[in-house]
Amino acid sequence: MKRGFYFIPIAIVLVALFLASIFIVDEREKALVMQFGQIRRVKEDPGLAFKIPLIQEVVKYDARILALDTDTIEVTPSDDRRLVVDAFARYRIADVVQFRQAVGVGGLPAAENRLSSILNAQIREVLGADQVTSDTILSSDRRELMNRIRDQSRAEALALGLDVVDVRLKQTNLPEQNLNATFERMRAEREREAADEIARGNEAAQRVRAQADRTAVELVSEARKEAEIARGEADARRAGIFAEAYGADEQFFEFFRSLNAYENALQGENSSLVISPDGEFFDYFKSAQGRPAAAE
Structure with missing residues (x-):
């Protein structure tokens, strides 16, 4: 009875010592078996390994990257x-x-x-x-x-x-202290480039505007020139027609000119003329035949 009584604790101790002597190394680990701070063995391959219980200890390190x-x-x-x-x-x-x-x-x-x-x-x-x-x-x-x-x-x-x-x-x-200076320098550079672009744009606009103004002046001058030429030709033609008409019938031409003179002189409601009735202006009014009176 006593022998069986001692056997159980001894078996438990032996099992505990056996379990304490076993350690497992994972494939992701490397292990060192240490004894009193000294390296006794290296275990790099994964699997089951043994150590002396209570005397040796196992230190594991990660073997991954x-x-x-x-x-x-x-x-x-x-x-x-x-x-x-x-x-x-x-x-x-x-x-x-x-x-x-x-x-x-x-x-x-x-x-x-x-x-x-x-x-x-x-x-x-x-x-x-x-x-x-x-x-x-x-x-x-x-x-x-x-x-x-x-x-x-x-x-x-x-x-x-x-x-x-x-x-x-x-x-x-x-660095933070340089970022602001760099940003300001970049902004100043962009503003300078923008000012240059604006100046070049204004210069181009001035050239286009000057060219357009010159073209307009040239077109207006040419149109006025052509208009004056056409007007001169028309006046010359009109003078020729008048001269031809005057040569064909001098009395009719004088009568026509007198009628135009009456029309132009007597326009408006308040027109007033101070002319002698015996003047040449009223020759056609004094003639019953519509001709100037014959000189006595």
Whole structure:
């Protein structure tokens, strides 16, 4: 009875020790078996593994490619035009043993802090190098710059057991204090261009208006010239007709001219004439035959 009584607790302890000695490594993880702070074994392949219970412990790290956003920093390219740069990186733990030795119990937070410092230093170095201008950074040619940042950061990150897979610049903007000045400069430039366009438009309008005025003057002058010519020809023809009529019948012509004179002289309701009745003006009034009276 006593022997069976002790067997159950012992079995429970043995089962607990057995379970405590088993650990599972996921395919997304890498594991270190630690004993008194020292690395005893590395488990990188997924599956079941064993450790000494109560003496050894297992520390697991993510084996996937991880992302890191760097802090926003200011860089000064060779053209002294400051830029605010915000980058992100993709990295993974390449050597888990070296990673543990480099960061200790700090783990990923400590590693990311150190990696962020490395990235910022390389960003400043590459973007601030000679012959690297702000236009290059802002253009599509910056891919080469990002590759240089990645390669130089990778060389330093290997000391942490990290492999920098990729580095990309998310934002490259002007500092806030420079944005307003740039905006004002751009607006002044656009206003100058608009003023130039308006001036050129006014100049063209003046040329068109002057040409139109000259054409109008020329047309009016030509029309007046033709009108004067037509009027002169008409007057000449009229004079010829009158002369021909006068030559055909002088008495009728004189009679006709007298009638026109009467009509023109006696127009209006208040017309008044002070003329001697014996004057030549009334010759046709004194003749019953409609002819001037014969001189005595």
